[in-house]
Amino acid sequence: MKRPLAYAGFFYLCVQLGAVFLPSASIVPLAAFxxxxxxxxxxxxxxxxxxxxxxxxxxxxAALVLRTAFTETQIKPLYGYDGKEAAITAVVRQSSPGYxxxxxxxxxxxxxxxxEKVRPFNVRIQNLPYTMEGETFSARVKLNKMSxxxxxxxxxxxxxxxxxxxxxxxSVQDDPKTYDAWIADLRNQLSAKxxxxxxxxxxxxxxxxxxxxxxxxxxSTKDSFRNAGLSHVLVVSGxxxxxxxxxxxxxxxxLLSRRAACVAAIGTVIGFMLLIGxxxxxxxxxxxMLLLYLGGVFQRKxxxxxxxxxxxxxxxxxxxxxxxxxxxxxxxxxxxGVLWVGAAQRRSEKxxxxxxxxxxxxxxxxxxxxxxxxxxLATALTTLPVLVSIxxxxxxxxxLSNLLVVPLIPFAVGLGLITAVIGFVPLLDPLAHLxxxxxxxxxxxxxWVAECAASVPYAFVHISGTYAFCVSILLCGGILLxxxxxxxxxxxxxxxxxxxxxxxxxxxxxxxxxxxxxxxGNGENPAVVFFHGLETAVVFRGPESNENAVRRVLQExxxxxxxxxxxxxxxxxxxxxxxxxxxxTVVCVRDDVKTNxxxxxxxxxxxxxxxxxxxxxxxxxxxxxxxxxxxGKPRLTGNDSFHVYVAGSGEPxxxxxxxxxxxxxxxxxxxxxxxxxxxxxxxxxxxxKKGIRIKEEIYDFE
Numbered sequence: 001m002k003r004p005l006a007y008a009g010f011f012y013l014c015v016q017l018g019a020v021f022l023p024s025a026s027i028v029p030l031a032a033f034x035x036x037x038x039x040x041x042x043x044x045x046x047x048x049x050x051x052x053x054x055x056x057x058x059x060x061x062a063a064l065v066l067r068t069a070f071t072e073t074q075i076k077p078l079y080g081y082d083g084k085e086a087a088i089t090a091v092v093r094q095s096s097p098g099y100x101x102x103x104x105x106x107x108x109x110x111x112x113x114x115x116e117k118v119r120p121f122n123v124r125i126q127n128l129p130y131t132m133e134g135e136t137f138s139a140r141v142k143l144n145k146m147s148x149x150x151x152x153x154x155x156x157x158x159x160x161x162x163x164x165x166x167x168x169x170x171s172v173q174d175d176p177k178t179y180d181a182w183i184a185d186l187r188n189q190l191s192a193k194x195x196x197x198x199x200x201x202x203x204x205x206x207x208x209x210x211x212x213x214x215x216x217x218x219x220s221t222k223d224s225f226r227n228a229g230l231s232h233v234l235v236v237s238g239x240x241x242x243x244x245x246x247x248x249x250x251x252x253x254x255l256l257s258r259r260a261a262c263v264a265a266i267g268t269v270i271g272f273m274l275l276i277g278x279x280x281x282x283x284x285x286x287x288x289m290l291l292l293y294l295g296g297v298f299q300r301k302x303x304x305x306x307x308x309x310x311x312x313x314x315x316x317x318x319x320x321x322x323x324x325x326x327x328x329x330x331x332x333x334x335x336x337g338v339l340w341v342g343a344a345q346r347r348s349e350k351x352x353x354x355x356x357x358x359x360x361x362x363x364x365x366x367x368x369x370x371x372x373x374x375x376x377l378a379t380a381l382t383t384l385p386v387l388v389s390i391x392x393x394x395x396x397x398x399x400l401s402n403l404l405v406v407p408l409i410p411f412a413v414g415l416g417l418i419t420a421v422i423g424f425v426p427l428l429d430p431l432a433h434l435x436x437x438x439x440x441x442x443x444x445x446x447x448w449v450a451e452c453a454a455s456v457p458y459a460f461v462h463i464s465g466t467y468a469f470c471v472s473i474l475l476c477g478g479i480l481l482x483x484x485x486x487x488x489x490x491x492x493x494x495x496x497x498x499x500x501x502x503x504x505x506x507x508x509x510x511x512x513x514x515x516x517x518x519x520x521g522n523g524e525n526p527a528v529v530f531f532h533g534l535e536t537a538v539v540f541r542g543p544e545s546n547e548n549a550v551r552r553v554l555q556e557x558x559x560x561x562x563x564x565x566x567x568x569x570x571x572x573x574x575x576x577x578x579x580x581x582x583x584x585t586v587v588c589v590r591d592d593v594k595t596n597x598x599x600x601x602x603x604x605x606x607x608x609x610x611x612x613x614x615x616x617x618x619x620x621x622x623x624x625x626x627x628x629x630x631x632g633k634p635r636l637t638g639n640d641s642f643h644v645y646v647a648g649s650g651e652p653x654x655x656x657x658x659x660x661x662x663x664x665x666x667x668x669x670x671x672x673x674x675x676x677x678x679x680x681x682x683x684x685x686x687x688x689k690k691g692i693r694i695k696e697e698i699y700d701f702e
Contacts, residue, residue, distance in 0.1 A: 007052070008059050009309030013332070015063040016316045016323035020153065024071070031064035067320045078121055078161050081143040085167060086113050089138045091181070092131050093122070103127040107160055111136075124155060125164040131172060134184025140167040157325035187211050187275065193423030194416060197436030202443040205234070209409070209443075210416035212236040212276045221447070227460040228453035229380070229398025230405055232334070233446065235327065236276050241285045243410035244417065245269045245293075262296035269293070284331050287311035304339055308332065329386045337382035341374045344483065376402035381479065384463075385472040391464035391556070401453040408442045415439035462556040467510075471503045515605060515622045517684040520553045521546035524649035524663055526682070528629055529553050530620070535602035537564040539618055540577060541631045541648065547580055554581070564601030566609065568616050568631045589616055604688050610634070615650055623688025628657065644684060644692055645676075659694065 019027060038057035045053060089112035095104040106128050109120045123143065131137055141164040146152050155161075191213050195203045205221065208214035214234055225231050245265045252261040273286040291307040312332065315322045322328060352359070359367075376399045387394060395401065419435040422428040453459060463472075475496060482492040512533060519526040525542035527550050536559050538550055554562070561582035567574045567589060574588040587599065589611055596610040606621040615632020619640065628642040633650040645657035651669040660676040661684070672678075685693045 003303065003306050003309070004051075004055060005313070006303075006306045006309030007055055009311070009313035011056050011059040012063050012316050013312040013323050015060045016067060016320045019064060019067055020321065020324050027064050027068055031061050031068070034058075034061035034064065037061075063316075063320070066317065070320050075161050079145060081113075081162065082145050083143075085140060085142040087115070087138065087140050087169070088113055088123075088164075089136065089173070090123070091136050092133050092184075095128075095131065095133050098127045100127050102130045104130055106131070107158070108137075108164075121162070122158070122160045123162045123164045124160050125166055128166050129170045132184065132188075134181030136173045136181070137170060138173060139170040141165065142167055153321070153324045154326065156321035157319070157323075157328070159319055159321075183274065187213060189424075190420040193420045193432070194436070197419050197423055197432045198416070198443075199437065199440045202440040202447075205443050205447070206412075206416045206419075206439055208234050209236065209240060210413055210420065221450075224447070224450045224454040226393075226454075227395060228401045228450040229395030229460075230401055230446075230450050230453075232330070233405060233409065236282065240409065240413050241269060241272055241282065242289060243413050244272055245289060247410055247414045249293075259297055262293045266290060266293045266297070283315055284308075284311045284328055284335075287314055288335075304335075304342075308335055308339075326386065326390055330383050333382040333386055334379040337378035337380075338375055340382070340480075340483075341371065341378045344374070345371050373399055373403060376406070381476060385469060385476060388463050388465075388469045388472050391462070393460050393462040393556075395453065395460050397453045397456060397459050401449055404449045405446045408446055412439055412442040412446065415442065457560075458558065460555075461558055464556070467507055471500075475499060513604075513623075513688050515686045515688065516557075517622075517627065517686060518553050518557075519646065519661070519663075519682040520549040522549070525631060526646070526663060528620075528646060530602060530605050530622075531557050531559075532602050532604055535563050536561075537566075537601035537605060537607075538562050538581065538583070539566045539568065539607070539620075539629065541568040541629070544572065544577075547577060550581060564599070566599070566601070566607065566618070568609075568618070615652070617652060622686045625686050625688075625692060627684075627686070644686075644694070659692065661694075 022030070034057045038054055038061055041050065041054045041057060088108075088110050090108035090110045092104075093107050093109050095106040098104045105124070105126045107122055107124050108128075110118065110123055111120055112118065123141070124146075125141060128139070143162050143164050146155055146161060146163050155163075190211050191207045194206045194210070198206045204217055208217055212235075217234065222231075222234065225234055245268045248268045249261045249265040252264050256264075269286050269289050273282055276282050288304070288307040288311045291310060292304065295303075315328065379402075380394070380398045384394065415435050416439045419432050419439055422435070423432045478499060479492060479496055482495065487495075514532075516531040518529045518531070520529055521527055521542050523542045523546065525546075527541055527546045528539045529550060530537040530539075536554065536557070540546065540550070554560070561584065563583075564585045564587075565578055565581060565583035566587045567577060570590050574586060574590075577583075578586045585601070587593070587597075587609075589609060593609050593611050593616075596608065599607045599609070601607055604623055608619040608621070610617055610619075612632075612634045615630055615634040617628060617630035617634040617636065617640075619642070620627040620629075625643045626641070627644050627646070628640070629646040630648055630650060630652050633652060635653045636655055640654075641656040642658070644659040644661065645655065646661045647663045647669070649663075649668065651671070655671075655673055657673055657676050660673065660678050662678055662680050679694050681694055683695055685695075687693070
């Protein structure tokens with residue numbers, strides 16, 4: 001078997017990824033099953049795929065056993081602190097602005113508990129009094145298990161298994177600087193130099209792409225790069241690491257031997273990894289590149305696939321939950337896309353040489369452009385399943401924007417680092433200003449491309465859901481199979497387009513009888529958005545900040561306007577809200593509803609709005625099912641029963657419902673229907689004939 005280490009690493013990653021979503025009780029039986037299967041296959045199996053089957057089953061068994069050991073030795077001992085308040089001494093590893101003034105949300109490394117030293121472990125603390133990265137502090141904190149939300153998996157991937165609530169007695173210690181403090185101080189100094197020498201409007205972006213300090217980036221910049229398919233540019237990852245180390249290697253290769261250049265590149269990779277921090281995506285790239293450069297040091301041919309598999313194996317051995325880190329998965333899938341294009345190009349060159357056909361200079365240039373364009377196209381394809389799984393979106397202009405921006409990254413990162421370093425030498429102050437301006441020129445070009453691509457209508461499309469995930473997996477697998485079977489590019493493109501057309505048609509037929517209900521806003525009274533086909537209706541309640549939340553939900557469903565808007569607020573600027581949401585038909589309950597009124601905002605949805613002195617409630621008929629919500633404290637009649645009810649800050653009287661969607665205001669209610677099933681979610685799907693589907697994002701971590 002070729003590349004056994006690569007296969008072992010990829011198998012291990014896939015098993016750990018799947019094991020996250022399995023019940024904890026099934027891990028040990030599955031490990032035993034795979035171990036027995038490996039023994040049987042090694043003893044009796046014969047044939048071409050024997051080695052592959054033995055390797056897979058053995059790796060699967062080892063992965064599940066090591067996962068169990070990690071849970072027992074690393075996670076469960078930490079759960080002993082659950083619900084306890086303790087005096088801790090910790091070092092701040094990461095921090096971002098908190099919700100309160102002079103506070104931060106921080107990931108800290110706990111070193112002492114109640115005056116006794118412990119093995120360091122990470123805790124996420126919200127609203128901690130202001131402190132900087134690298135500082136050591138003491139405080140009383142109540143420790144709890146991580147809340148099970150859609151972000152919990154990312155915390156587990158970063159090695160954070162507990163969260164804390166600050167209580168009292170906060171003090172920053174004046175201990176000698178730790179390693180974390182030294183690194184944080186160095187990053188702050190480098191960032192200060194970039195702020196000094198790079199023009200102000202691009203200084204924050206320079207800090208983000210060179211040393212990973214992206215907290216100061218404006219939301220407009222993030223949105224522009226995301227909508228252009230360039231989010232990876234703003235996050236320090238393997239691309240930035242390869243740009244820096246590759247630049248060092250090329251410069252020294254002209255002056256020194258290949259071995260010396262590889263040694264210098266290795267030092268650059270290690271130093272950059274230490275400066276940025278141990279995020280899984282950076283570690284993946286760092287380990288892969290270290291293996292590649294080590295091959296050059298020892299005069300051995302390096303293999304990118306083997307290096308990638310070894311990186312996957314190492315990271316998941318250290319923390320099995322690294323397999324679900326989004327940055328790591330995107331990094332791996334993008335790297336696979338790049339290697340895929342490289343393999344296809346080598347195959348094409350081999351075939352051309354066998355045919356011995358002369359090729360003109362123009363055709364050679366055209367092929368070079370096509371192969372260059374194939375890289376962002378392949379990475380967009382291989383990262384598609386990951387993006388769909390996290391309910392992210394896809395830029396339809398990602399190929400063009402990446403072709404224009406990616407060549408600029410090595411220059412922007414290199415000039416940024418040079419500016420930050422030589423800024424410490426006063427004699428080189430004029431040179432630092434020059435390199436800072438040149439860095440800003442490249443950053444300006446990148447920003448211009450992102451803004452132009454993001455301004456194109458419908459350039460960014462949100463794709464999510466299980467169906468879309470399965471389609472993306474089948475599409476990637478089908479194209480890979482066509483490449484493996486040496487199907488021509490033209491036939492592959494036709495087959496892929498036909499498959500996408502068929503998938504969209506099937507989804508359109510199924511979705512025609514489905515109404516999607518989404519809650520928008522994190523307050524006690526979220527707005528309710530109805531999607532059916534291409535039509536959209538919004539029942540607005542809550543604070544004005546919910547407007548931005550509604551707009552984000554509309555973007556997720558690729559909508560630019562609202563067909564029907566019902567404003568339930570007794571105070572508020574309905575006209576401004578309608579303009580902000582581009583609403584075609586607007587109903588203000590304050591002015592347009594005296595006692596009750598019925599509307600048909602979109603197909604298969606009928607809204608009955610009843611206004612009372614105590615409050616207003618809405619009954620939404622969706623096919624054969626009834627959904628309710630309210631503002632204030634209206635009185636419901638005995639005939640008003642609901643299949644699903646969206647709670648709010650006000651408690652309606654005489655509520656009868658089968659399913660209750662909880663919000664923050666629910667804890668104030670005095671009476672909750674005993675028969676009601678309670679859910680915490682912002683997504684409800686109602687088939688107009690078959691029933692209601694409510695999905696809660698809760699995983700079994702224990």
